[in-house]
Amino acid sequence: MFNEPIKVVPEDAKGNPNTVTYSSGAWMEKLADKYGPVWNEYRALFAGTNELETADQVANELELPITLAVELVNRCNLKCVMCWTDNHSLPRAFINLDVIERELKAAYDKEKPIPAVVVGLGSEIMLSKDSRKIVELCKKYGVMDLFFGTNGVLLDSDMSTFLIESEVTRVEISLDAATRETYQRIRGKDQFDKVKENVLNLIRLRKMAGKNLPVIRLCFVVQELNKHERKQFLNQWSGLVDYVDFQQLQDTTKVNEFLGKNLNHFTSNDESDDLKRLETERLLTSLNKENIVSKSALFCPYPFNSLNVWSDGEITPCCCFFGKALSIGNIKDMSLEEAWVSRDLRDLRDEFLLQKVNRVCRSCLNRPESHREDFSL
Numbered sequence: 001m002f003n004e005p006i007k008v009v010p011e012d013a014k015g016n017p018n019t020v021t022y023s024s025g026a027w028m029e030k031l032a033d034k035y036g037p038v039w040n041e042y043r044a045l046f047a048g049t050n051e052l053e054t055a056d057q058v059a060n061e062l063e064l065p066i067t068l069a070v071e072l073v074n075r076c077n078l079k080c081v082m083c084w085t086d087n088h089s090l091p092r093a094f095i096n097l098d099v100i101e102r103e104l105k106a107a108y109d110k111e112k113p114i115p116a117v118v119v120g121l122g123s124e125i126m127l128s129k130d131s132r133k134i135v136e137l138c139k140k141y142g143v144m145d146l147f148f149g150t151n152g153v154l155l156d157s158d159m160s161t162f163l164i165e166s167e168v169t170r171v172e173i174s175l176d177a178a179t180r181e182t183y184q185r186i187r188g189k190d191q192f193d194k195v196k197e198n199v200l201n202l203i204r205l206r207k208m209a210g211k212n213l214p215v216i217r218l219c220f221v222v223q224e225l226n227k228h229e230r231k232q233f234l235n236q237w238s239g240l241v242d243y244v245d246f247q248q249l250q251d252t253t254k255v256n257e258f259l260g261k262n263l264n265h266f267t268s269n270d271e272s273d274d275l276k277r278l279e280t281e282r283l284l285t286s287l288n289k290e291n292i293v294s295k296s297a298l299f300c301p302y303p304f305n306s307l308n309v310w311s312d313g314e315i316t317p318c319c320c321f322f323g324k325a326l327s328i329g330n331i332k333d334m335s336l337e338e339a340w341v342s343r344d345l346r347d348l349r350d351e352f353l354l355q356k357v358n359r360v361c362r363s364c365l366n367r368p369e370s371h372r373e374d375f376s377l
Contacts, residue, residue, distance in 0.1 A: 022234060023243040027215050031169065034212075035144050042066065042115040042144065049305035056353055059304040064107055064340055067145075067306040068114050069319050070100060071121035072128035074311045078151055079188030080176075082221055084252035084321040087122050093311040096332070097130050097137065100309070103336045104141035113142030114336075120149025120172070121308060122321055126159065135166050145169045148214070151187070152195040160202040164209050171214040173199055176221050178229035178236055186225050203240055216241040223249045250320060254363045258325035298357050298365055303348045307339055315339045317348055322364040 032039045046066050048058040074093050079085060107114050117138050125131045125148070138146045148163060152173040163171055175195060177183035183192035202216060218241050220226070220233055230246060237244055302308075303317040310316065313330040316323035326348070328339045339345065351357050357365070 018248045020246045021243055022238075022246075024239060024241070027212070027242045030212050031145075031215075038115075039144060046116075046305060050301045052299045052352065055299075055301060055304035056349055059349060062340070063110075063112065064114060064336055065305060065307045066114075067116040067118060068103075068336065069118040069121055069306060069308040070095060070134065071123055071309065071311045072119065072125050072130055072134065074123050075127050076122075076124045076151070077127060077153055077189075078124070078191070081186055081188070081225070082223060082249055082252070084122070084255045086256060087321060087324075093313075094128060094130075095309065095311045095313065097133055099313070099331045100134065101137050101141075103331070104137055104143070106335070106337070108141040113144075115143070116145035116147070117143045118147040118149065118319070120147070121310065121319060123311070124151055124154070126150055126154040131159075132162060135163070135168060139166060147172055149174075151191075152198050153191050155195075155198040155202060157201060157205065160198070160205050163202075163214055164206050164211055167211070168214045170217060171202065172217045172219060174219045174221075175199075175233075176219070177226050178232040182226050182229055186223070199241070215243075218244045219247060220244065221247045221249055250364065252321050255321045255324065258322070258360055258363070298355060298362070299352055300361060300365060303345060303352070307336055317345055318361075318364070320364060322360055325360045 045058055048054045072095050074087050074090055076088050104114060119125050119134055135146065146169045148168050149172045176186050177192065180192040184190050218237055222230065234244060302319060306319065308316045308319050308323060309331050313332045314327045315329050315331055315334060316326050317328065318326050328342055328344045
């Protein structure tokens with residue numbers, strides 16, 4: 001059975017958590033045993049960036065992000081109603097793994113390998129021919145916490161065996177439903193039975209191999225179409241997977257508004273943006289940041305702990321589709337180290353510290369009341 005729910009940061013302005021996790025055991029402790037003190041150091045740094053009071057100090061001490069997220073291809077084999085599906089109708093793009101290897105190797109050669117890599121972002125990674133190669137690169141260059149995100153449709157026995165033998169740290173499968181009917185309404189295709197069997201098969205194969213890895217996580221985005229199935233979903237998977245995340249729905253309808261008007265927050269020539277930057281500079285020279293933050297502040301930890309590389313090479317501080325309007329540069333001609341210490345990212349962090357958050361981030365964090373679902377079961 002699952003333990004009591006854990007409320008996981010970040011929290012929005014009204015204090016409602018974006019995610020509630022139900023965990024079935026001490027899998028995090030098993031990972032600590034496997035990797036030793038370096039694992040605990042990584043998790044402590046990550047925890048520090050999840051608190052506004054400490055996030056900036058932690059970020060400033062780092063040369064590279066704690067987490068790197070990579071989108072292999074901007075395509076998907078499902079049509080989820082809550083997804084910004086325009087991403088999958090843009091010109092097809094595949095990330096050049098040579099540049100990802102360049103960055104992983106650079107960190108490894110400095111004896112500071114990137115601790116965590118999330119493979120997935122906004123698309124289905126197994127539609128890319130490189131879905132196995134990136135796993136191999138991550139293991140080669142010392143990544144401890146490797147997340148493999150998928151909708152599970154293509155998670156056959158061969159791929160499951162590969163993930164187990166490669167000791168991928170976590171496999172995260174988006175399911176969003178407890179019944180076939182609800183699944184089809186949300187995900188656009190009738191693949192519920194196939195995905196469910198693929199998950200159960202992964203569990204069986206892991207057990208047969210006598211392995212603890214990968215840790216298996218199921219994701220459920222709470223929305224009007226499925227909120228009545230939360231308890232049923234939890235009961236179905238209790239004792240089978242390692243943890244279940246109930247996530248708050250994100251309204252992606254405004255993404256087109258930002259991108260359609262070319263409103264990249266960092267490249268806008270709008271005079272108000274220039275004035276805002278000047279105001280921020282003046283404030284930073286006269287105010288103590290520690291006295292500005294508060295428990296109820298609007299906050300997102302991602303600019304303080306991660307960088308995200310999309311299939312077209314764009315680097316953003318945000319893993320959601322809103323991040324596409326927050327491009328720092330392109331991995332083709334900018335290193336992760338350069339992106340991490342860039343003026344754009346520094347300014348974005350300062351916006352949260354000073355509570356002068358830009359309109360792109362506000363649109364993501366200030367979710368409509370209709371999307372503030374009650375996670376209690």
